[in-house]
Amino acid sequence: MDDIIERLPEMLIGAVTTIELTLLALAFGICLAVPAALARTSRLWWVRAVPYAYIFVFRGSPLLVQMFLLYYGLSQFEWIRSSMLWPILREPYWCAVIAFALNTGAYTAEILRGGIQSIPKGEIEAAKACGMSPALMTRRIVLPRAFRIAWPAYGNEVIFMLKGSALASTITLLDITGMARSIIAENYLSLEFFGLAGVLYLLISWAFMRILKIVEIHLSAHLAPPPLASATPE
Template sequence: MNWTWDVIFENLPKLLDGALLTLELVLISGLIGVMLSLPLALMRVSKRRWLQAFPFAYIFFFRGTPLLIQIFLVYYGASQFDVIRESALWPILREPYWCAIITFALHTAAYIAELLRGAIQSIPKGEIEAAKALGMSYPLMLRRIILPRAFGIMMPAYGNEVILMLKGSALASTITLLDLTGMARTIIARTYTPLEIFLAAGIIYLIISALIIGLFRMLENHFNRHQQAREKPQDLDAQH
């Protein structure tokens, strides 16, 4: 086997350009997904059955079908309807970049909504009752008690979801986007060095994953800092 490092170093700038596009797709779709997941999760924990129906069907569809199928439905399916082609949305839906972001956002919103629902339901009821006893309105409880606690609880699982979304973003290359995987495939078609280029791309994915893991550990410590402050006095008492 002939191994050449030159082909990796020569094409590293292009791979990094693809990595930037990958990060852009994950970041933008992730932010949109979080915003979409909030109302979905709140509807899921509602005691009204009719409010639970839509988020249940939405989450069931996006968790139960492959991400690749969802990408094709948005990218190829939207163009099949005259109403969409003649609407103001067509300049967006005809672009693979925006189709990828829309699909990734809708997909990850379903998973985040379920994580958030479970986190909300796992908050100790005593904290909710204490907030009600203080006369807090429901919107105020959401902002000060429920959502901060829920985000702290779900943060480790959400970090795993972002990692999965990072790996799933490689499917953007199937609709002509030159993300990290798409760029690697393009370079391989020109240089015929699949082992070297895919290894380099894999290392870049690993570095990005390590950075994401570190970021979410910081966020977890931020959202759970009140628990850490409460545990420290207990540790001191135990030592005495």
């Protein structure tokens, strides 16, 4: 018990790193997911193909392999090490953020696509009838509606990303898991510190879920009555 109290500050520093990594990855992931999801719902097959390939690769292979490919793999090439990108790619922190963002972006794109496709046709027709341009319609109708419909599924993805961030410990980062592994390397108290790490993750995921719920209520308040379109069969 004394050991745990003594090392708690280090574990909390690890928790901050975990939260940072997760939030950065989610933010970049959304930036990737929105264009990918829109392109996926395009009518032109060659527009659909690009995000399809992206989503297929990143959802079909393990995050750990993707991260190693980015971190250890890219440094195999001299021209990458002498390129402008190297100052970013040499940092394990940014490698982790990029790998996580690409991964969560692919999953989020699929979730958003589901959202876009379950918007009732009538709403799109109404927007067109009002004379909205496709761009305006996407911005004002399609995306906000898709986000609202997809929100619960996206909440799951947030938790998955939080859990996935533990992999950062394999490329030298001291997130919660990395910190726990380093401490255990010194005192061999594996059960205690992996257990403590588990508790920290549970607390963070509980906090994330609370926030997601609050946002969900907030989203619904602006769209009365709450949409049930995705639940009722047509």
